[in-house]
Amino acid sequence: MTQIVVLPHVELCPDGAVFETTPGGTLCDALLDNGIDIEHACEKSCACTTCHVIVREGFDSLAEAEEEEEDLLDKAWGLEPQSRLSCQAVVGDTPLVVEIPRYTINMAREGKH
Template sequence: MPKVRLMPHPDLCPEGKEIDVSKGESLCEALLTHGVAIEHACEMVAACATCHVYVREGGPSLSKPKDDEEDQLDHAWGLESQSRLACCVKLREADLVIEFPRHTRNHAREH
């Protein structure tokens, strides 16, 4: 079972966190299941960029982004070569280290 280490983020997980994720599970769903309130305005269909994350370690083990993910990433704040949409990342064998961007594309957040 792959492990995902989350780097500290002041709003989403101030202390950082490590979670176990089932192979094939969506990163976004896993984060929500483990109490990390990542935004996902499009309900995880790759139609927005609110679940943007940086895959700091383990990225080469993931499948390449599809066109719809690439198109939405163009709208993400702070885009980097390690940027991915959490709703599109499906865990494989390798462990991941994830960093959350400082800001999100979503200006209004509902709690």
């Protein structure tokens, strides 16, 4: 099992979270499976940026992003060098510390920022 630490996020997990997940699944699935309702407007098909996360620790343990993911990340709000789309980042054996940005560019989500 791999430990995932999620830093506090005002809406999704105000107190932050710590949980264990099985390596081999995506970070998005691990978050969803552990009660963190991260947006994933394209249903995890690498077609939007709503599941954008910043991997604060353990980034180098993830496989490199494919070109399609890199192109989409260029459009993400709050892009940083350690940014990934959580639907594309496969969890390995290394613990991760993840920050979910405050905003997304999901135009379909009414009444939210």
